[in-house]
Amino acid sequence: MGNIKDFSAIVLKKTAFSDELFMLRVLPEERIKQPNPGQFFLLKSWEGLDPLLFRPFAPVLAHEDGSLDFLIKVVGKGTQIIRSCMEGAKVKLRGPCGNSFPDPAGQRLILIGGAVGIAPMVFSYMNYEKKLPVKLILGVPGAGWDDFCESDIFSNLDLEIFSDDGSIGRKGTPLTLFEKGEIGEGDEIWACGPIGMLKALGTAIDAVKENQIYVSLEARMACGIGGCLGCTIPTKWGPRRVCADGPVFKWAEVSWNEL
Amino acid sequence: MGNIKDFSAIVLKKTAFSDELFMLRVLPEERIKQPNPGQFFLLKSWEGLDPLLFRPFAPVLAHEDGSLDFLIKVVGKGTQIIRSCMEGAKVKLRGPCGNSFPDPAGQRLILIGGAVGIAPMVFSYMNYEKKLPVKLILGVPGAGWDDFCESDIFSNLDLEIFSDDGSIGRKGTPLTLFEKGEIGEGDEIWACGPIGMLKALGTAIDAVKENQIYVSLEARMACGIGGCLGCTIPTKWGPRRVCADGPVFKWAEVSWNEL
């Protein structure tokens, strides 16, 4: 039997970084299996039947008291409703879903997050920082992301920020780093973020072997446990489920041109 | 053009009287027309499309600052969601809807509320207590209604309570009063509550002319402004809209046997 289940949680804290970006700390009302780096949860904050389904989010942090932090960007109906939920409110979760990043084989771990794709990267950082050198690279659009980039999530982390408009950190995207040769042999790369960025990864970094690059992908989901076959992405081995065979895939096995 | 409109309001206070009964104080975010006794509002506290429609409720009190009190019994999906909404939350209203009680022609006003049907009766009481003698009669099932019956809504009102199980006030229903001849000629009666109670009114009180009895009725509603013809009740003049021709009807014009 799987470890995944539907459970309730209480919203302990909501922190707004901007109109469109906030963090939600929720405390499960029952014991759940702790997530591994790369795993995610399905979440909803509404009663009623519309929206119909949970929304997938990867935790940023798991705290000692069992609470989980989620970083959420408002993009549509579901995330809008989640934003309006207040401290003390009840939410529903399903998880922990998905595979996870395998233990790193490289000598250094480079974690790259594009926008909210940073969530599972911070989680991975916390998990591995004691075991090997880890570097966190965050790419953001710029304006509107200041408060988030300066938040205490990142205090004491080896973090480098890039922004498209140059308003925060260095100008450019995380890929800029590769062009400059600051990443190379022996490095293992995990990344999560916009498809364009992930796709470019494999070609941008000649020095890193393709099978030392892992990406965490997104797809629309219904069940989250591999049942509905709704969340597949094309791979070298045919369609694979993001929720069950992923969300973490080797860069080299994804059929990027069909995505 | 009508005075009815859709507007937002903020929940100022939620008071629970029992698991199934609570009061909501909401403050409209814009100027609205003040309701008259008997008028009601449509209310919803959810985003999303399910439940689809507003729910009708009659205000208990209108305060000086423009806020309105609603007394709500949890019966289904909509009222369940409303119960879960927290102070500070935003709700949507439509109103004020419906006709209202005409100025009383009798020498004394007897206001009878069955369960949550008490809401528009308290409202009417406040409106008329300075103009003529008013007596408020509340009938409740009993257990679970204690906190409500003892609440300060009723302080300083001429109130008599009946409960089915005798646990609060006198045992029996408001109709008991009539059997005992405590109500008679010159009295005008307004009532709101379960259909059975309202129907029995006209026959229970020989001494009161049928056209001195007014009732406020309920029906499922969609528009609240007389457009959809979904909320009709049978009357001597054919189907009439509870939301526009009512909710207040003369007892004598309702076709009780077809209801």
Added chain:
Amino acid sequence: MSFSDILGVSIGKLMLRSPIIIASGVWPMEPERWPSGIVDKVGAICTKGLTFSPKEGNKGIRLWETPCGLLNSIGLQNPGLESFLKNEFQMLKNCGCPLIFNLAFHREDELDLLLDKLSSSGFDGTVEINVSCPNVSGGGMAWAVDLMSLEMVLKKARAKWKGDIWVKLSPNVPDIYDSAIVAENCGADAIVVANTWLGLAIDIKKKKPVFERIFAGLSGPAILPLSLRLVWEATNVVKIPVIGCGGITDTESALGMLMAGASAIQIGTGLLRDFEVINKICGGIEGYMEENEIDSVKQLVGLAKKNHNIRG
């Protein structure tokens, strides 16, 4: 550019200041009841379904909510065309936008009588022939389902009526192609796709169907994907304008309906849920057009069909 340069559409002889039409049966026929500001951007208003003789409508429960939907069994309650012309119409005719007469009938000759009465009142505008009401027996929807009788009544109506004819089709048909083509061939100026879907609700407390007539008509956002499909199908086979109806509640659904091929849109249940919906949608469409550098709402019509084969 003015509001109606951007949002204006024409359907047959009618020029509408916006593509948003209030569907039949949801809006009061007494303008004094209209909340202010709600119909300012409306392209046209359909009357409540009108019959020759007054009708009291159905008994028992008339409305029942379903998930994201509304079942109704009103049963065409209306004062009859004659009384409507004498009373409601006198106020409605100055309401600021075209009024579409939604006509319903049981027997074939009733439609004749309705059209005669309407012409003799001096009205020569647009009628919406309702062959799709599921809530009355021996008539209503039956007309759209039987293609032969549909053809017969529409031909007769066409011969008689000089103004525009819209035909409001039923979704409860074997397939929409046939009835759409019949309507076009009979000279309809537009078709409305579609009316409510036949549904059922059970009252588990009473252990019986909610409605006295058992089945009722399903409207509202629940049916949106179904009406979008019907509009896509209908616009594949007819050249006359198709007016999309069923489940529109916001800008996104309205834009989807236009892109699926609808030349204009009717809103019923969406308005019951939110009086501001028409203003919101008109504003939303304008915003979308600006962002996407589209000058006229007409360019949105059928856009998704053109783009279907483009990758990405």
Added chain:
Amino acid sequence: MSFSDILGVSIGKLMLRSPIIIASGVWPMEPERWPSGIVDKVGAICTKGLTFSPKEGNKGIRLWETPCGLLNSIGLQNPGLESFLKNEFQMLKNCGCPLIFNLAFHREDELDLLLDKLSSSGFDGTVEINVSCPNVSGGGMAWAVDLMSLEMVLKKARAKWKGDIWVKLSPNVPDIYDSAIVAENCGADAIVVANTWLGLAIDIKKKKPVFERIFAGLSGPAILPLSLRLVWEATNVVKIPVIGCGGITDTESALGMLMAGASAIQIGTGLLRDFEVINKICGGIEGYMEENEIDSVKQLVGLAKKNHNIRG
């Protein structure tokens, strides 16, 4: 009384411990992925739609939410019956409740091949013949829509298959009466009413249909009133058990479906939304029966039909 005395039903030769069946295509075929405690009260589980050859399913977006509904265009992705029998089935056969083989086919002879392979594997239980998948071309739903070919394939299947045959009908048909009667006449042991409804979604950002195949199948609570109506209609014309499917998400909808005439119920989308839904419904039905002094769930079947003419 034990749980299954109260909730047990039988459909053909099958005895189910509860009337709640997991519909095809929503539940993992790897029992090790099942959250614990979720299937304990399930009456039976339908397999994902199986074809003779493996299928990769459809490309592009496969899921799209609509108001209270879900459009899917999976396209019958499956490993093929042979591989399924060798792998998934080995684990599934011990899952604690009957497994129903949902079989899909494009050409007529494929169903023959499927049934042959299935018998030769030793399985002689219940098959659910899927003549209603809207998400594949040249097959699927086409079978249910054309009554002649429906009759042909069902007759052949009946001649070949010794176990029970359920036929999963399409709601996308002129009317359910005809296909229900054909299925009964061909010797089906039960019919499933119904599968997903043909719908459309438009992606207004991309200005084109969401799905590569344009149309997709609508499931979920949005369609509940429509499937209730179909079940009511189907149970008017056939004597074999009708299994209700479409939009069940809670006790109330499940009870409504039974009272409308369904002998058992399938749940798809409702389970995606809430893993606890089956436990909740079984508990809810038990509670309802106790309150209403009903001993066996069988007494609920068709209750609303019996009560329809009772006033009040």
